[in-house]
Amino acid sequence: xxxxxxxxxxxxxxxxxxxxxxxxxxxxxxxxxxxxxxxxxxxxxxxxxxxxxxxxxxxxxxxxxxxxxxxxxxxxxxxxxxxxxxxxxxxxxxxxxxxxxxxxxxxxxxxxxxx
Numbered sequence: 532x533x534x535x536x537x538x539x540x541x542x543x544x545x546x547x548x549x550x551x552x553x554x555x556x557x558x559x560x561x562x563x564x565x566x567x568x569x570x571x572x573x574x575x576x577x578x579x580x581x582x583x584x585x586x587x588x589x590x591x592x593x594x595x596x597x598x599x600x601x602x603x604x605x606x607x608x609x610x611x612x613x614x615x616x617x618x619x620x621x622x623x624x625x626x627x628x629x630x631x632x633x634x635x636x637x638x639x640x641x642x643x644x645x646x
Contacts, residue, residue: 616637620633
């Protein structure tokens, strides 16, 4: 009986841990900090964007944004000129360009003029 209870508790613990990273896009958009900017450069695993409206940076700022994101529903193919919204963990590294900690999701706000 003790083994059965231990097995059930262990299984419950594993399922709870597995569900922790499965945040929906709606949850991320409603609950995580974000920064909006225009993509200036696209590299293999990151983009450089410029944000005029980032809180705490009144004169505008450049950001290095990793394309390794936690949400599989994120915008995965940014191009130069796209206006994107980056949802992240709130940690900003004071480098040049600025870097964020964990990127939860990226959404497309305004697509680049693709003529």
